[in-house]
Amino acid sequence: MKAIVIGAGIGGLGAAIRLAKEGYAVTVFEANNHVGGKMNNLQLGEWRFDMGPSVFTGPEYIRELFELCGEDFSIFQYKKLDESFTYFFPDGQHFSLPANEKDLIATFERELGEDPKVVRKYLKKSGENYKAIAPLFIETSLHRWKGLLNKKLLKALSRLPKYKLNSTMNEENTHTFSNPKTIQIFNRYATYNGSDPFKTPAMLNMIQHLEMNEGVYLPNKGMVNIAHTLKELAERQGVTFRFQEKVEKIHLDKNVVVGVQTEIGRYDAEVVLSNMDVAFTYEKLMPEADRPMKILNQEKSSSAMVFYWGIRKQFSELGVHNMIFSSDYTKEFKALFDDFTLQDDPSIYINITSKEIPSDAPIDGENWFVMINVTINKGQDWDAYRSTARKKVIEVINKTLNTSIEAYIEEEFVMDPVFIENTYSGKFGSIYGNSSNNTYAAFYRHPNFSKKIKGLYFAGVTVHPGGGIPLALNSAKIAIECLRQDKS
Ligand SMILES: Cc1cc2nc3c(=O)[nH]c(=O)nc-3n(C[C@H](O)[C@H](O)[C@H](O)COP(=O)(O)OP(=O)(O)OC[C@H]3O[C@@H](n4cnc5c(N)ncnc54)[C@H](O)[C@@H]3O)c2cc1C
Numbered sequence: 001m002k003a004i005v006i007g008a009g010i011g012g013l014g015a016a017i018r019l020a021k022e023g024y025a026v027t028v029f030e031a032n033n034h035v036g037g038k039m040n041n042l043q044l045g046e047w048r049f050d051m052g053p054s055v056f057t058g059p060e061y062i063r064e065l066f067e068l069c070g071e072d073f074s075i076f077q078y079k080k081l082d083e084s085f086t087y088f089f090p091d092g093q094h095f096s097l098p099a100n101e102k103d104l105i106a107t108f109e110r111e112l113g114e115d116p117k118v119v120r121k122y123l124k125k126s127g128e129n130y131k132a133i134a135p136l137f138i139e140t141s142l143h144r145w146k147g148l149l150n151k152k153l154l155k156a157l158s159r160l161p162k163y164k165l166n167s168t169m170n171e172e173n174t175h176t177f178s179n180p181k182t183i184q185i186f187n188r189y190a191t192y193n194g195s196d197p198f199k200t201p202a203m204l205n206m207i208q209h210l211e212m213n214e215g216v217y218l219p220n221k222g223m224v225n226i227a228h229t230l231k232e233l234a235e236r237q238g239v240t241f242r243f244q245e246k247v248e249k250i251h252l253d254k255n256v257v258v259g260v261q262t263e264i265g266r267y268d269a270e271v272v273l274s275n276m277d278v279a280f281t282y283e284k285l286m287p288e289a290d291r292p293m294k295i296l297n298q299e300k301s302s303s304a305m306v307f308y309w310g311i312r313k314q315f316s317e318l319g320v321h322n323m324i325f326s327s328d329y330t331k332e333f334k335a336l337f338d339d340f341t342l343q344d345d346p347s348i349y350i351n352i353t354s355k356e357i358p359s360d361a362p363i364d365g366e367n368w369f370v371m372i373n374v375t376i377n378k379g380q381d382w383d384a385y386r387s388t389a390r391k392k393v394i395e396v397i398n399k400t401l402n403t404s405i406e407a408y409i410e411e412e413f414v415m416d417p418v419f420i421e422n423t424y425s426g427k428f429g430s431i432y433g434n435s436s437n438n439t440y441a442a443f444y445r446h447p448n449f450s451k452k453i454k455g456l457y458f459a460g461v462t463v464h465p466g467g468g469i470p471l472a473l474n475s476a477k478i479a480i481e482c483l484r485q486d487k488s
Helices: 010-021 060-068 101-112 116-138 150-158 169-176 180-193 202-206 208-214 224-236 278-285 329-339 382-401 417-424 469-487
Strands: 002-006 025-030 041-044 047-050 078-080 083-088 094-098 217-219 240-243 247-253 256-262 266-268 271-274 303-311 321-324 348-351 366-374 409-415 456-458
Touching: 002 010, 002 247, 002 256, 002 266, 010 025, 010 060, 010 224, 010 271, 010 469, 041 303, 041 409, 047 303, 047 366, 060 224, 060 469, 094 101, 101 116, 101 180, 116 150, 116 202, 116 208, 116 469, 169 180, 169 202, 180 202, 180 208, 202 208, 217 224, 224 240, 247 278, 256 271, 271 278, 303 382, 303 417, 321 382, 329 366, 348 382, 366 382, 456 469
Parallel strands: 002 025, 002 271, 025 240, 083 321, 271 456
Antiparallel strands: 041 047, 078 217, 083 094, 247 256, 256 266, 303 366, 303 409, 321 348, 348 366
């Protein structure tokens, strides 16, 4: 039996490994010349950058793939960071959040005056909600309730009032904490799946569980090593990769998948799994097929603009993950999701892997990944936005760090929504497909299988269960579980 995977992103890699373990002869077709999709590598002179994901949580989902293959996970080298994030506020206050619970809670009390009991209870609830919900919403298809373990379902349902389904993330955080800065810190997690904390349901206040309760990790050879490690694991299971071979069509015989057409030739297969953005899978690869329009027309998640700067200086006040907050978060999200314009005072995220991986920058330098969330591509003037955003970002960084950063930028590359759309085939340059900006968003994500086309499956952040590396890996697990059910 042959299986074809379209795209070598994280979801595609997870699916390829699992399909091989199911006994399929698997071929992965990737349009680009590299593995990992948005988890991409960039070398600018003496500086190396991870172009996409930078916050690594949930390494156990990678361990699971090694265990499935009966291989030793210790070949994948990574470390837990001592601090998750360093935060900077417009009034000059700044502090780092330690990884261990005791120091973390003490920092919220010392810096922001939060009651330790309140913070402890909030983090505990976030963890309990995650553990109750994960087996249902993150590790299982929401579109196939048959076979769901009743005990797990009952456990998740018994916590319904705790999910605060009728409140937003911001409402719950405002109700819980006294300091607006704490609220801003916890509201920030809505951006982890490209959503708006003023609209996203409070249930998603469990996103921070992985980062705050379990920890933030960094692979010893950078984020891109996750993709390389999974590719090598896949190859050891017999998976074949064909790079720079874009899939142009999914061939159907009535409503059954029979293979794909690439730029080079036709390939037959009983199973096709798409890791391409699900909207583009329908539009570009199966224009004649019925589309689930209600799902595909949902509001999209945000995009990003990233300045990759090779900096010839070291800044001791910065850590691996740094956030410089804007003064008006409400206005920032209004620009992102309502006005589709560039926010004039964006929060700025700076990731510096050379703090932990010295070879990523010269001895007197640092590799800065400077990101702002931006609205999706609706044909705005991105050249103008890039230049305005760059000026603003430099102005804020200079003020925050009391420096003249431009004088130290020796290398530069800029990524924007048009790049994301063109390079990774992400519709409108959105990073995570649909946003989670309404209570029922989880039910409006595309399932991991096609309801109408036999043999067609989906994995990646644009389908259930959504955004981030852990969820992309789970999407692959769910897709293959659905395939197994279909065969039985
Ligand atoms: C700037 C940025 C920052 C991010 N930060 C984080 C973070 O800190 N933590 C986190 O967990 N996640 C983060 N993400 C999201 C992250 O990218 C995802 O979690 C994960 O990498 C997405 O994987 P995916 O499986 O959806 O595939 P993608 O990465 O979207 O890959 C899809 C692949 O399919 C290929 N493809 C598309 N069409 C075709 C075709 N027709 N034929 C062949 N191949 C095709 C593409 O070339 C691509 O390689 C970030 C993303 C970006 C852009």
